[in-house]
Each structure stands twice: as C-alpha cells, then as structure tokens.
Amino acid sequence: MKHNKSSLTIRDVAEACGVSISTVSRVLNNKDDVSAETYEKVQRVIAEMGYTSSLAATSMRSRRTNVIGVLVVDLGDPFSLELFKGIGKAIYGTEYDLIIYSSGRIAATAQSGWERWHLSRLDGGITDGILVVTPTTAELTTNSPLVAIDPHEHNVFPAVLSANREGAIAAMEYLISLGHRRIGFITGRQGLVSSNRRQQGYVEALEQAGLPVDPALIQPGDYTRETGFRCAQNLFALPDPPTAIFAANDQSALGVIDAANAAGLHIPDHLSVVGFDNIPQATGSVPALTTVDQSLSEMGYIATTMLIKLMQGKSLDAPVCKIPTRLVIRDSCRAVK
C-alpha cells in the first residue's frame, strides 16, 4: 500500500501551468473565455498530473455537481439490488454520476426518519437530484428534484408506482376463470405496502367474483421460501384445502412447489400455483410456474429517467408513473371442473 503525498489540488495544477487557479477552474468548467492556447495547456497538465477536482469542494461551492443520489435503507435487499440494475442502465452514457448512500448506523436508520436524515446529508451539497427508495416520503423536504420509488399513497413527490393490486387481481381473475373457488393466499411480509396491496387485490378479486373470503385460506408469509413452504403445508392440512394457491412473491411460490413435492401433490393436476414475481429471472429456471411479473429494474430505470428530466429543468408528462405487471401463463395451472 502506498500512502503518497496528499492529494492534488487546483492550486498544484495552477502552479504547474504558471496560471492562476481561476483559469484552471475555468478550464475545468469549460468556460469559453479562456484562450485556446491556455486551455490546451491546462488540459494537458491536468491529464498529466491525473488531477480531478474534489467532489467535496465542488459540491460546496457550486450548485451543479451532476450527481444523482440514491437513498436506500437496506443495501443488499433484493428489491434494492434489482432497482440498481435499472438505475445503472438509465445513467449509462449520460453525464451524470451516481451515489448510492446507505448508513450502517441502525440508530439513524431503523427509526422512521432515516430518509430525512440521509437526505439532508447529501442534499444541499453533493447531489443535484435524489431518488428515494422508501414507503414514507411525507416528511421529506428538499430543494432539488426528487423522485420516489414505490412510496405509499400519501406521497407528494413525482414517483413510480408498482401495480401490486392490479397484478394480484389479474392472477386471481385467471385462477377464477379456470374454475377455482377455493384459492389460498400466502401474504408477503407484514407491514410492507407491497404486501398489503397484493392482499387487497386478492380480496377484491374474490369479492368481485362473488366468492367468499375465507380467513383460513390466507396464510401470513414473509416473502421467504421457507415460510412459503410452511404456509402451503398449513393450507394442505385444511379440512377443505384450496385447489389453487396464489403466493405474494416468487420465493413463497417456490416454497409452495417444495411443499407440493413433499406432499406428493402434483402441479397442476392436484394444485394450481401462481406467484408474484419481482425479479422475473428468479423463476426463469422454473418454467412450470405461472407468474405475475413486475420488473423492478424497469422501475429503477423509469424513475431515473424522470429524475434526469427534472434535473434538466424539463417537466414531466405525468408526475406519477405506474409500472405495469404482466401475467405470464405457464404450466402450473389447470382448470377444475
């Protein structure tokens, strides 16, 4: 490890060129009131020295950094990760940089309000625009453009929304059209908006079809395969077990398949299965699973696109963009007579 001398500053460049720091600054910012000759020379020296302006200093002095900040609680959460793909794609080839900010301090993070804390850390400084991945945007205030990713309804910022409810309804309508009357539901993690919305769709579709909502058919899952497995077992053990199961996400659906295999139940002969899938690749190798696909990476992509528009001073076509879901029918469902 080489700990060299302290990093280069604009002053070092200026001295090396024999000009003043403001001239260097002008070159850095592509101002046009510099002689071609000087411009050229400064450029050369900058390249030679490998100088880069310090983000910290630039942020402080000027309001233009071309940096987009992404605020996220749990880095590593598959949800966020999938979003990053889309965000990265949207940023690619543009003149923007990206900073994903996350904190290890659970104290500042676990309490609601982490978004606010993070936001004020970056905003008013380093970033020119913000993408927040959080359900609660109510308390957020900022001077720069902000786009929220899948916030809940009280949101006042431009946002991209996922069609959780609609997707669940589509899945249920399909199952119902196949003749299923008793359809089990494995919920997502309690407290998450996505989970509530999917459950809401499940209930609405039943009511719409004039079918009863049997609480015994609703099993509390948590988006994991293991819990999906146990929920399915509970469902199988019912005196009057369901002929179909709708799982609130891909992992739960895989758990259902595991449980069916374990119980010697054949899909789709004995049981029809549909899963909500945020990361279509996740079930890509399980072609026999019907899914409601929702592309999280598309959400990230679109949110970033919206933010960039805002940062460029353009206005949005619509302040809120809903990302559609798509029912991908494969071999895991069969009509019942």
Place this chain on the structure above:
Amino acid sequence: MKHNKSSLTIRDVAEACGVSISTVSRVLNNKDDVSAETYEKVQRVIAEMGYTSSLAATSMRSRRTNVIGVLVVDLGDPFSLELFKGIGKAIYGTEYDLIIYSSGRIAATAQSGWERWHLSRLDGGITDGILVVTPTTAELTTNSPLVAIDPHEHNVFPAVLSANREGAIAAMEYLISLGHRRIGFITGRQGLVSSNRRQQGYVEALEQAGLPVDPALIQPGDYTRETGFRCAQNLFALPDPPTAIFAANDQSALGVIDAANAAGLHIPDHLSVVGFDNIPQATGSVPALTTVDQSLSEMGYIATTMLIKLMQGKSLDAPVCKIPTRLVIRDSCRAVK
C-alpha cells in the same frame, strides 16, 4: 437545476440556540468541553430543526467522515450486486456510512483509468476508506486505506481474492475422477481475469491428469445463458463430442442444460455438467446441477471487514485474503465406463 436557499446550516442552529457556531460544532462532534446544559440544549434544537451537517462541508474541513466509498464501473452487473449484499451486511450496525460511486460518463469510465478518476473524486474528501472493484489497481494512489476486490496479480493493495483457478481445478478433478476423458469447457467473457483463471484451472487439471488439451473442446462463452446454449450445441456437433461439460459460470451451465434438453440428451446419462457459480442462489432452483460455489457476497463482506480494520488503524492479519470455493455435488454427473 438550480438550488434555492434554505438548506439548514450550522449557523441556523447556532442562532436558534443563541450560541456560537463553534459551540454547535463541538456538540456535533461530541467534544467534552461543553457544559452539560448547553450540550443538552443544542442537541434538542438540532433534533427539533432536523438539522444534519452537510457531508460536503464536513468532508472538506475534517479528515474524519466515517464514510466508506465503493468504486464500481458497472452498477447492475450481477457481480457487483452480489458484492453489495456482503458489503451492506458488513456495514450494518457499525458507525460507518457507505457511498457507492459510479459514473454514467462512458468516456471517463470505459477507458482504463476510470478507477483512478473516481478515486481522486472521492478520496481526499468525502471518504475515509475505499473499496475498489476492478482488476487493475496498479495506477491507484491514495492517502486513505484501500482494499481491492478480486484484482489481478500486480496488485499492491490489501485485497480479497477469489479462488477461480482452484475451483476450476476441483471441478475438473471431480469429473476426471468419474472417468471423463473428453471434457468440454465454456469460457467466461474474454478479457476478464475470472474467466482466464477458470480456464487456466481447466487446462492445468487436464495436464496434471496427463490428458490432452483439445482446442475444439474450448468454446468461447461470455457468461450468458444464450451463449452457453450455443457453445453446448457446438460441442454436441463435434465428431467426437465430450462426455462432460464444465461451464465457467452458472448462466452458461444453464445454457448447457437448455441445449441438452433441446437435443434430447439426458443429464447425467448422456452428459455430465458442472458450473461455476458466483451466486449460489442462481442455481438454487436447479438442484440437479453440480456447482463450484463461490460466494461473492462473502468477498464483499470480508473486504469491508478488512477495510474497517484499516480505517481504525489496526493492522491486518494478512494483506490478502483468499475466498475459498466449494464443490457442491448434485445429480448432474455420472461416472463413465
């Protein structure tokens, strides 16, 4: 986009408290030379106003930011994403914050040297420690601790290394022990170190066993499922096709399975398959695939742990840490007679 006024500054807090900005600064930094009374009051006002010190300003003035910077070219690359999981886990509950930095400017990014550019942007300012995800660390200079993630051999920094070569050897030795003599290899993306190392292991294992290295058995892949599919087809079409295929990653291995299915070849009766798997979950739903598992998230975790140690002024047990691979034998291989 422009900035309005009104981000809260330390001066606002000072005025609201009727003290000087230096007193507020002392409270912010937990200095002990402030009277309990004042301390308490300032704390309260800070909480009430929802003030947070600006990262930009703090970075500039002091050397201590408690922020770890992660430099990455391609956000969205599954490799990086998996790393983030481990990094996030390592950071969780600590007093450190994390900044993942990535640039959309292909000009600064595509050319070798992006690492250097990014580094100097963050270093000497915002971050106290750096994690770089890049093969080439040779040109990097920095004043703060730096840990490289899977760099190639000319690296001088503390690093975590993956056992690509060793893993490939393990896979090959297993196949060879089963009696396979003609083993196909689907390479990773050309130019990547991981790819080279795995190929190196393939060749070494053959040589070690006194088996010939047949160039026709080495198909150039690119870590995608589609290319894996085509490579496998090429292999099948050989006058003397292989009895086993080792694919340089999970996706290619899935492509091989696709191709085998398409060609009516049964695994493992007609063909044995092993894949190198960076993201064990990726093939989790394909239990019939033997894999060399290497946990990328573990690499991220360990690298972060090392960096934190360094940032705390402690020294490392070893400057370089090798992440082991694990051969997970399942039903995709059979002995040939």
Place this chain on the structure above:
DNA sequence: GTGAAAGCGCTAACAC
C-alpha cells in the same frame, strides 16, 4: 466553557 477567526478546495463575481 465559549467565541472569533482562519482556512479546507473550489467557483463566481469583479477588477484589470
């Protein structure tokens, strides 16, 4: 125990 003042590296007036 607290305040005043000097910068950190940079940009943006404003001079010349």
Place this chain on the structure above:
DNA sequence: GTGTTAGCGCTTTCAC
C-alpha cells in the same frame, strides 16, 4: 483573457 478576492458550511486553534 486572466488574476484577485470573497465566501460556500464546517472544524479547529487560540483567545478570553
């Protein structure tokens, strides 16, 4: 065209 200068929000001596 180019240099000088005044801060951006903060930490840190150094007085009091």
